[in-house]
Amino acid sequence: GQQVMQIPQYQHVQEGEDFTTYCNSSTTLSNIQWYKQRPGGHPVFLIQLVKSGEVKKQKRLTFQFGEAKKNSSLHITATQTTDVGTYFCAVHPLSGGSYIPTFGRGTSLIVHP
Amino acid sequence: DSGVTQTPKHLITATGQRVTLRCSPRSGDLSVYWYQQSLDQGLQFLIQYYNGEERAKGNILERFSAQQFPDLHSELNLSSLELGDSALYFCASSGRTGNTEAFFGQGTRLTVV
Numbered sequence: 199g200q201q202v203m204q205i206p207q208y209q210h211v212q213e214g215e216d217f218t219t220y221c222n223s224s225t226t227l228s229n230i231q232w233y234k235q236r237p238g239g240h241p242v243f244l245i246q247l248v249k250s251g252e253v254k255k256q257k258r259l260t261f262q263f264g265e266a267k268k269n270s271s272l273h274i275t276a277t278q279t280t281d282v283g284t285y286f287c288a289v290h291p292l293s294g295g296s297y298i299p300t301f302g303r304g305t306s307l308i309v310h311p
Numbered sequence: 312d313s314g315v316t317q318t319p320k321h322l323i324t325a326t327g328q329r330v331t332l333r334c335s336p337r338s339g340d341l342s343v344y345w346y347q348q349s350l351d352q353g354l355q356f357l358i359q360y361y362n363g364e365e366r367a368k369g370n371i372l373e374r375f376s377a378q379q380f381p382d383l384h385s386e387l388n389l390s391s392l393e394l395g396d397s398a399l400y401f402c403a404s405s406g407r408t409g410n411t412e413a414f415f416g417q418g419t420r421l422t423v424v
Contacts, residue, residue, distance in 0.1 A: 204353075231412060240313070240401060241354065243412040286354065290411070298344065298367050299403075299413050303353035 201225075202289050204302030212310050217274040219305035221287030230270045231288040231299060232261060241286060244272075277309045314338065317402050317416035325424055329390040332419045336383055336404030342366070343385040344413060345377055348399040360385055361406075392423045 201224040211217050221230065229248045233241040245254055247263035247270060254261045258281075260273045274281055284306045288299035314337035324330055336343050345357040356369035360379035371377075374392075379385040389396060399420050403413035 229411070233413075240415040240417050241403075241413075242313070243414065246412060288413070298356055298359055298369070299411070300356060301346075301354040 202287065202300060202302045204287055204305055206305055207303065208306045208308065210308045210310065211277050213279060214276050217277050217281070217307055218271055219285050219287075219307075220269065220271050221289070221302050222269045223289050225268070227267045228290045230263060230290075232270075232272055233286045233288060233301075234283050235286065235304070236283040239283075274307075277307070279309050279311055281307060282309050283307060313414040313416065315402060315404050315414050315416035317400075317419050319419060320417060321420050321422075323422045323424060324392060326392055326394060328392050328423075329388065330392065330421065332387040332389070332400055332402075332421075334385045334387070334402030334404075334416060336385070336402070337414050340404035340406050340414070341383065342404060342406040343379055343383070344403045344405075345371075345385070345387050346401045346403065348401060348418075349397075352398075354401065357387070389421070394423050397421055397423045 203222045205220050231246045232244040235241045245261050250267050251265045252263040258275045262271045284304040286304040287302045316335040318333045341362045343360045346354040348354050357371040358377045359367040363379050374390050377387045399418045401415050401418045403415045405413045
């Protein structure tokens with residue numbers, strides 16, 4: 199089955215520091231999505247990456263899809279306390295079949311003021 | 312507001328009992344997914360329905376079943392409950408715009424005592 203690994207599992211940062219989480223797949227992906235889940239909340243879609251080497255930005259967030267379409271990263275510049283939450287990647291393999299978002303275990307970001 | 316409605320928000324029940332969780336997808340979405348999230352765990356895919364038919368199964372126990380009705384709402388039935396079934400159960404829907412991002416409900420927190 200589809201294997202997706204997300205690292206690190208937890209990350210503590212001081213407010214203002216940068217943060218990066220990585221998502222790695224064992225197979226080539228059709229696309230990758232990123233979601234954020236605030237404490238006590240539900241996952242909320244952030245972005246989808248489709249093309250090899252694609253880079254997308256949302257304010258302080260930068261999302262990148264690897265050239266081989268097997269990995270991705272989310273980078274947050276100058277973290278704020280509002281960035282606290284768990285960031286999940288969700289993948290779909292290139293081999294097709296029904297589209298089922300398969301989630302990594304997530305990276306929990308803790309921002310210390 | 313994601314547009315996905317889940318009821319109830321909280322459920323406390325005893326071991327051996329049976330419960331039904333309900334999900335109303337976003338208007339127009341044909342796909343419904345059920346996920347289980349345990350403490351410090353990622354989102355484990357359980358089952359997907361598309362326009363009333365079962366499309367894919369994940370790590371769903373035989374004690375669990377689901378269905379999607381003609382009005383597209385879905386129910387997840389959990390029976391012979393065990394302490395380990397305590398978790399947050401999310402429903403998500405997608406497909407209205409042809410995109411694949413999943414829109415999650417607020418979840419049902421199930422506690423088995």
